[in-house]
Amino acid sequence: xxxxxxxxxxxxxxxxxxxxxxxxxxxxxxxxxxxxxxxxxxxxxxxxxxxxxxxxxxxxxxxxxxxxxxxxxxxxxxxxxxxxxxxxxxxxxxxxxxxxxxxxxxxxxxxxxxxxxxxxxxxxxxxxxxx
Amino acid sequence: xxxxxxxxxxxxxxxxxxxxxxxxxxxxxxxxxxxxxxxxxxxxxxxxxxxxxxxxxxxxxxxxxxxxxxxxxxxxxxxxxxxxxxxxxxxxxxxxxxxxxxxxxxxxxxxxxxxxxxxxxxxxxxxxxxxxxxxxxxxxxxxxxxxxxxxxxxxxxxxxxxxxxxxxxxxxxxxxxxxxxxxxxxxxxxxxxxxxxxxxxxxxxxxxxxxxxxxxxxxxxxxxxxxxxxxxxxxxxxxxxxxxxxxxxxxxxxxxxxxxxxxxxxxxxxxxxxxxxxxxxxxxxxxxxxxxxxxxxxxxxxxxxxxxxxxxxxxxxxxxxxxxxxxxxxxxxxxxxxxxxxxxxxxxxxxxxxxxxxxxxxxxxxxxxxxxxxxxxxxxxxxxxxxxxxxxxxxxxxxxxxxxxxxxxxxxxxxxxxxxxxxxxxxxxxxxxxxxxxxxxxxxxxxxxxxxxxxxxxxxxxxxxxxxxxxxxxxxxxxxxxxxxxxxx
Numbered sequence: 001x002x003x004x005x006x007x008x009x010x011x012x013x014x015x016x017x018x019x020x021x022x023x024x025x026x027x028x029x030x031x032x033x034x035x036x037x038x039x040x041x042x043x044x045x046x047x048x049x050x051x052x053x054x055x056x057x058x059x060x061x062x063x064x065x066x067x068x069x070x071x072x073x074x075x076x077x078x079x080x081x082x083x084x085x086x087x088x089x090x091x092x093x094x095x096x097x098x099x100x101x102x103x104x105x106x107x108x109x110x111x112x113x114x115x116x117x118x119x120x121x122x123x124x125x126x127x128x129x130x131x
Numbered sequence: 132x133x134x135x136x137x138x139x140x141x142x143x144x145x146x147x148x149x150x151x152x153x154x155x156x157x158x159x160x161x162x163x164x165x166x167x168x169x170x171x172x173x174x175x176x177x178x179x180x181x182x183x184x185x186x187x188x189x190x191x192x193x194x195x196x197x198x199x200x201x202x203x204x205x206x207x208x209x210x211x212x213x214x215x216x217x218x219x220x221x222x223x224x225x226x227x228x229x230x231x232x233x234x235x236x237x238x239x240x241x242x243x244x245x246x247x248x249x250x251x252x253x254x255x256x257x258x259x260x261x262x263x264x265x266x267x268x269x270x271x272x273x274x275x276x277x278x279x280x281x282x283x284x285x286x287x288x289x290x291x292x293x294x295x296x297x298x299x300x301x302x303x304x305x306x307x308x309x310x311x312x313x314x315x316x317x318x319x320x321x322x323x324x325x326x327x328x329x330x331x332x333x334x335x336x337x338x339x340x341x342x343x344x345x346x347x348x349x350x351x352x353x354x355x356x357x358x359x360x361x362x363x364x365x366x367x368x369x370x371x372x373x374x375x376x377x378x379x380x381x382x383x384x385x386x387x388x389x390x391x392x393x394x395x396x397x398x399x400x401x402x403x404x405x406x407x408x409x410x411x412x413x414x415x416x417x418x419x420x421x422x423x424x425x426x427x428x429x430x431x432x433x434x435x436x437x438x439x440x441x442x443x444x445x446x447x448x449x450x451x452x453x454x455x456x457x458x459x460x461x462x463x464x465x466x467x468x469x470x471x472x473x474x475x476x477x478x479x480x481x482x483x484x485x486x487x488x489x490x491x492x493x494x495x496x497x498x499x500x501x502x503x504x505x506x507x508x509x510x511x512x513x514x515x516x517x518x519x520x521x522x523x524x525x526x527x528x529x530x531x532x533x534x535x536x537x538x539x540x541x542x543x544x545x546x547x548x549x550x551x552x553x554x555x556x557x558x559x560x561x562x563x564x565x566x567x568x569x570x571x572x573x574x575x576x577x578x579x580x581x582x583x584x585x586x587x588x589x590x591x592x593x594x595x596x597x598x599x600x601x602x603x604x605x606x607x608x609x610x611x612x613x614x615x616x617x618x619x620x
Contacts, residue, residue: 003281006289007167010158017159039147041233042226042265043387073234075147076388085147125404126138126390128148129354130160 034067034112035093036060037085041074047081048100055104056084065112080122086111097122137404139366140390141374142190142227142350146234151269154276157237163282165356166241166248170290175205175249182249182352185360186372191217191308191345192420192449193525194371194438197352204250204332204342212252213341214243215331216349217313218259218266221305222421223472224380225452228346230388231376232259232266235350236273240296242352244283247294250342255296258313260303270298305422305476309524310335310343312478323478324524345450347376367393371437375448381418381455382409394435397427401455412457416540420449422469422476423529425536426462445536447529461558462541463548467495469533477526484527487518491534500561503549512538557619560604564620567608569594571616578608578617 004010038044038053053069060067075083080097086107087093096107097120110116140146149156157163169178183198204212216239220228232239243255259267274296277283285293299317306312307322314336316322335341351373355363364372371393377400380386384406391400397417401407408414416426425446427434434440438448456465470492479485494511497503515531522528538545547553554562567578567587574592586602589595597608609617 003279004163004288005281007171010163010167010288013155014158014161014164017155037147037150041146041230042263043230045265070150071152072149073146073151074230074388076143076230076390077385078387079385080387083147125136126140127136128140128144129358130144 032066032089034060034065034089035085035087036067036069037072037093038069039074039081039083039085040071043074043078044081044083049082051101052082052084052099052104055101056108059105059108060112063108063113065108067112075124076126077122083122088112088115095122095124096120137395137399138390139374139392141354141363142231142238142347142376143388143390144235144354145238146230146388149235151234151236152272154237154273154280154282157235161357162237162353163241165353166244166282167288168356169245169248170288170292175251178245178249178356179205181360182355183360185355185363186367186370187348187351187355187363188371188438189345190347190351190375190450192423192447194448197344197348200332200344201246201249201342203330204340207333207340209251209340211254211337211339212250213336213339214246214250214252214255215310215313215317215336215341215343216243216255216257217308217310217343217345218257218263219301219303219308219313220260220263220346220450221303221308221476222423222450222452223469224418224454225378225421225450227376227378227388227451229263229266231346231350232263233269236266236269237277238350238353239270239346240273240277240283242349243296244287244294245352245356246342246344246349248292250340252340252342253293253295255294256299256317256336257296258299258301258307258317260301262303267298267300274298304478305472306478306524306526309526312524313343314341321478323480324526326523347451368435368437368440370439375436375451377451377453379405379453379455381453382412382457382460383407383455384409391436393437396433396435398432400436400453401432405455408455408457412459414455415458415460416456416462416465418446418454418456418465418469418533419452420447420529420532421452422472423447423525423532424449424452425532426456426465426540427536428540445539446532459556459558461499461554461556462537462544463495463499463554464556464558466533466537467492467499470495470530473526473530477530481521481523481527483518483521484523484530487514487522488527488530490514491518491531495534498545498548499554499559501548501552501559505546505549507549508538508542508545553620563604564599565597565602565604565606565609566618566620567595567597568616568618571614573614573616575613577611577613581607581611583607 312324572594
């Protein structure tokens, strides 16, 4: 990325990022991809999130699913780690807790490929300043 | 979980939402705009006025008004000043700072730059414990990215403002969270506190004016600038504005981080957000403020949480650790646990803390062994107050708090230990007693064969007996007996 030399630069880059060249918590980007976020703070990693992230990357590649897998920090639900957030195209993100390898495969097979609702969703119980 | 929107996330706004290793994602969330706004629209004084108006108070525990601290540091004239971020999170059960640094490191960097602009410092230092390797790694990445893109370094956003940040590592000593000890540690000296004044804002790191703030305090700053002080100061209570992050731990179902507006009650945090007590047990107490805090009983469940109410209730905000205890926790043992922590973490500089806490611990040990007397409880109180009054730094001054608050709120439990020789929670092993009920014992010899110390005797098909002088109260016989013939009193 180029150097940001003024507030106008920062503004321009933010708009670019929001409109599709970037990713993140913003809502209107790359809607056509399946987006997966794996909680990779200390609590997540201690519960095995690294293996889960690897599994999602490999499994989705094997099955040729058009997906982006990112790491993120801790959502605060440390009791339910590893946690994985999945956003299917044109849907709201869904957060799954207690994701072990078996569950991860289930999420890919059932939720991502077949679009079925599965159990284990953690309701998001907070508002952020962006809401 | 009943109500779902009790939480409002300001400091944790990006945690779990963005990739902490990508500055682009932070920028897409309006990252560094607060800095841009300050540099282009506000003078340092105007920015400080905004922070003061927001009512933000230090989130590390002290609760000192942040804007005022910045103003004081700004008013001191000096060639060189420093901004220091205190990331030496040390309370047992507190992990909110780690989470912020691991999930949203740029928010802290941005706020430190804003602080630097306000007080006239071009150098920031983050004092972080080496026990947080992932947070350190992510901070390093964040600092590198911010430098590359020009958001740290010289002439930031084309303005004549220079600011850069470096990391300093701590060895995880609790006392180094105290700001004078922290500064000494950064200077390469022993991490021991020194007398204030002079305050760091006058003479801090390398003798220069230094503004020390906690991670969570910094993380709230960009939001205050972006949304305005009058948005922020509408959240919370009269004297405590905004939100506070709490780390829920202990016997609670939803262990983790919550961020609630100041003034939320303990009941809402424990039962509605925290999901209640594990295994449906009875709530007994919640410990806030770490080793310097106190234990709150169910009488305080409906008290709105803010700085002043917690102090009034005999505890303190601290950095936001909340350890929940249930009916199975012995409050004397809890007080002993916190003193063990203090004993280990006392730097040893002053006698009341070094020796006094040791004596307190010995008395508690005596009580949990069933050898205590009623006079010992008075002795605990007297000694605690002496330590509070005569210690130099906050660690010593507050170290007897867990003892005093457990005595104040759970005196009956102390009395049960010393008068009846009983531990109501069944935790103090020396006070337990296992007996075999003669009528129920079939003489199956199962307990006899499993007792690890040979304390059980008896003939086959005849009642067995436990020799109390040999019994180590391990409870194996109690668990093994198939006829419920063993009692625990």
